[in-house]
Amino acid sequence: MEQITIYELEKNIPLLIQKVKEGEEIVVTHEGKAIFKISPVLKNDNKTGFGSGKDDIIFIADDFDETPEDLKEYMP
Numbered sequence: 395m396e397q398i399t400i401y402e403l404e405k406n407i408p409l410l411i412q413k414v415k416e417g418e419e420i421v422v423t424h425e426g427k428a429i430f431k432i433s434p435v436l437k438n439d440n441k442t443g444f445g446s447g448k449d450d451i452i453f454i455a456d457d458f459d460e461t462p463e464d465l466k467e468y469m470p
């Protein structure tokens with residue numbers, strides 16, 4: 395994580411934007427103290443939707459829809 399002063403931020407905005415776009419976090423300081431952090435917005439790459447898990451099912455037991463013996467006493 396890079397640390398820069400607020401004055402360096404003002405001078406180098408285009409370069410710093412590019413660094414953040416590439417995934418880097420930047421802490422901005424003023425008078426030796428961190429005042430804020432610039433970081434990339436996390437992308438949600440989980441693609442969900444109809445058919446998104448079609449290749450994920452590897453095995454389904456023959457009795458997958460039968461009630462287990464130890465739960466039958468709770469069934470009406």
